[in-house]
Amino acid sequence: MKKNTITKTLLIILTLIITGFGVSNLIFAQEDGSLVSAKDSGQITGDTEQEIISLLLELRALKLDGELFASDSFKSLKDFSVKLDKEPVGRTNPFAPIGQDLSTGGNSETNTDGVDDIDLDTPDT
Secondary structure, X not given: OHHHHHHHHHHHHHHHHHHHHHHHHHHOOOHHHOOXXXXXXXXXXXXXXXXXXXXXXXXXXXXXXXXXXXXXXXXXXXXXXXXXXXXXXXXXXXXXXXXXXXXXXXXXXXXXXXXXXXXXXXXXX
């Protein structure tokens, strides 16, 4: 019985010592050992700034010749771009249950499929 209480007491004391050591390391930890310091982040920012400045200087050194746009070969180019028609807009909230509309706050009686009615016969201008 006496041996059992001595063991419990030693375990409690050992637990308190380990806990105290851990708490003291957390409270009194020096910031010199941290992974990121102000000195490191300043160096990264300085390198990044230098890289941006060098890229800007390279761009400034570029000269565009306006004769390219005045040449006959440039003027003979054709524009093959396609004009996109205005497409109908879907539901205001695609995650809302079908049959509910955010503007009404509840079940919509006029539109139960969740898709806005679109008049396809009249073109949009």
